[in-house]
Amino acid sequence: MKIKLCILALFGCSLSLFSQEYFPQNDGVKTENSNYTAFKNAKIYVTPTNIIENGVLLVQNGKVAAVGSSVSIPENSVTIDLNGKSIYPSFIDMCSDFGILAPKEPQKSNTPQYDASREGYYWNDHVMPENRAVEKFSFEEKRAKELLDAGFGVVNTHISDGIIRGSGALIALNENTTNSERIIAEDAAQFLSFEKSKASRQAYPTSLMGAIALLRQMYFDAQWYEAGNAEGKDLSLEALIKNRPLPQIFIADDKLNDLRADNLGDEFKLNYIIKGGGNEFERIDEIVGTKASYIIPLNFPDAYDVTDPYMANKISLEEMLLWNQAPTNPKVLAENNVTFAITAKDNKKLTDFKANLLKAIAYGLDKTTALEALTTIPASLLNESDEIGTLEKGRYANFLITSGDIFDKETTLYENWVQGNKHVVNNMETIDIRGEYTLNINSESYALSLSGELEKIKSELKKGATKIASNITYQNGWLHLFFNPNGDADKDQFIRLSSLIASEGNLKGEAVLTNGNTTNWTAIKKTSQEKEKETETDEIPKVFPVTYPNKAFGLKSLPQQQTILFKNATVWTSEDTGILQNTDVLVKNGKIASMGTNLSASGAKIIDATGKHLTAGIIDEHSHIAAAAINEAGHNSSAEVTIEDVVNSEDADIYRNLSGGVTTIQILHGSANPIGGRSAIIKLKWGEDPTGLLYKERSKFIKFALGENVKQSNWGASQTIRFPQTRMGVEQVFTDYFQRAKEYSEQWKAYNALSSSKKSRTKAPRYDVEMETLAEILNKERFITCHSYVQSEINMLMKVAEKFDFNINTFTHILEGYKVADKMKEHGVGGSTFSDWWAYKFEVNDAIPYNAAIMHDQGITVAINSDDGEMSRRLNQEAAKTIKYGGMSEEEAWKMVTINPAKLLHLDTHIGSIKEGKDADLVLWSDHPLSVYAIAEKTIIEGAVYYDYEQMQEAETLIRQEKNELVNMMIRAKNNGVKTQAPKVKEDEAFHCNTLIYQLK
Known part of the structure; x- marks a missing residue:
């Protein structure tokens, strides 16, 4: 709305100028008129919406002196008759790295770097708000020519390196002047990203969630520093505070990262301008919900060369759909009133930018909106509308001369004037013979x-x-x-x-x-x-509808809660009532409304469950699916990070798990360090965005770890720097950090107890997200799930916890639990284990498949977990193994994947069993649920069907048809001369406890 009002105001100002009959005398026209250049008889786009037919543009000293239909041209002006040609404002790219050399990567080293390499700056090398592009800028003539030929007159360039990248400089692409005259604004915007600096070897962060945690802590530190609480100087924080009034441009580069950046901004009341990835159309409702402005690339993917059927089969439907739908991204954003600018940054060649811009328009982007996205909107977002973006009086004389409509394929761009200096793209005298x-x-x-x-x-x-x-x-x-x-x-x-x-x-x-x-x-x-x-016209191919998520088995619309009545089912309650035969279950408003016989409900969907089994949804206490990162390995404690920041709602394993009857999982941090990150508990609501997956009733958990991984014994010979390197050291890490957290908590209690007057004279403690998290453990507000193997370490951690007066909640995949089950019972800790994994590394040589049964017999709450994206689809069968190994009853075996993990997650009052009032998270099985022959026919979460076996089979047929149609489209595109790319086999990384990868998507 603000931008629309600005445009109306500019239009009002321009009307008085257009009606001007004589050039004002007080501008010195009569005495100094030889330095005017007048362009007449042109169609002038003063702004994208204010257009003058047969107008005059008068330029003096690099700026617009006048524009209108009746402008008097001063005597002795240089007059250029454009004879029906068009004039547009030159384009603005507000996200460029023009004129900035890529940072030099440091020499490789065999040992990791954990501490910062700088003194007097922030503790992390990847935070560099003190960097200023203007100090490293050098005009690149060749690249400037390419940009000018593409229609750009101004770029907002920055140092494209690091998480906090410092300020960008607004540069006019004037080939005929000095840098000092080219610089419109020395500090035009501050740039941020999730990507580490290539110029630093500092290990932290090693993950996307670590980058988010670093940014969060940095903002808290800036608030603390600005309040005068620090003892010394921090040049980075001072620069960050100084740059706060600048536009904040966040390089996100993907729709889910867009949402992550916006969530972080909301946390600190920051309005980021987000550079997207070109796939925003896939989650347009959530993008609209951010209320952010965007910078959108036009990096549409090339068609795949699918002439080889074998290779064509390797391309996923997701990749094919992106090729088909990506050109609609600008149109979809515009239709949903999302404010966006357009950038050429992600185009390998600027000729691709022009071609893709025309393609976006062909796919429905309004031409006026396109021009705004290249002129007035970037100018407004950069707070430079008084200088650039239009051809109103007083603005820089940055304009294009074209043969006609600039967005017409046949139009020729003749000249690009920047600050009143001409750059010839095509000779205006050359006759168009195309x-x-x-x-x-x-x-x-x-x-x-x-x-x-x-x-x-x-x-x-x-x-x-x-x-x-x-x-x-x-x-x-x-x-x-x-x-x-x-x-x-x-x-x-x-x-x-x-x-x-x-x-x-x-x-x-x-x-x-x-x-x-x-x-x-x-x-x-x-x-x-x-x-x-x-001849064939440039026909726009059929655009496939977007699904949620936009890939195989995606949904056209999100499932809705239904009133469902299951009739005559064998109901596995996972409660004291046991297994009920020929029982009806009514689901209403997302809850289990009633159970019994001969139930009826008006308007309910009736499902005949005769001969079938109805159970609560399976719960996986230890999973690593549905996340964009698993380990933050940069420190020996990463309590400040949270998986909730990096939930990946696009992971196909969500759908696969639904097909195995799984409805709830805990996504745990990995085992790279003794104190890992906070977990995310999600319901597998396929099609939702990351926030929609988070279970609203979730408790607070964190992952700890013991064993080989945390002491880096299996990381390689160079990983000998980080403490701890022994199992003794692991214990010391826990003791040291809990003691620090205890002292930290006491500091805050003492500070908060001060009167207001004393507080104003006392420096506040530094707010530390890591210590806050550990203090929550001490205060019994957050619970530990600990990766564990060897009995000695299991005993050790229980003793450390007891020393600080709290209990460990769960030992997960605890394969030596049978050795210490009596001590676990006494401590009050649960066990979540594998059914029959053993001997896959040295410290599990003593694992036995009777482990679950032995712990259960000692009165411990025992769950069977997966820790694996493939195993989680058959946890019903994993639970069945406890019957063979240990003689568990069928009911108790089934509880190990339903009510028991619910208890371990403190969610048993909401999920894990079939009981009136609980969430309607249910699975209808075709056979005995512990049987290898059992098929999950329907998987229901809160009364909505998220998986249906018959619909899955229909979807498989549809997927084959869609892929075949898309393949034919690509072949047709290749035959028409469209550039193609070779197929690449894209395999999603399967995350495990020890996965170390810096993944941005």
């Missing part, structure tokens, strides 16, 4: 097509349906074309055509034939009607 012709020579006829840029004309020659290789040059008004009419049969025989072009329309000239004789030739230009009849 088009379709019938070439007649020596009684032979050919189809001749001339296309491409005006001074880089491309020719295509055909004799009937046969293409004939040809070569053309068009310079200084002379056209030269030669070709071999006989093809490869006679390689040295050419027909050579030449012509001096004097006017548009038909062509004619002299030809030298293959025998050396000369003759005349003509080329009759086809009318637009003839072209439409004889």
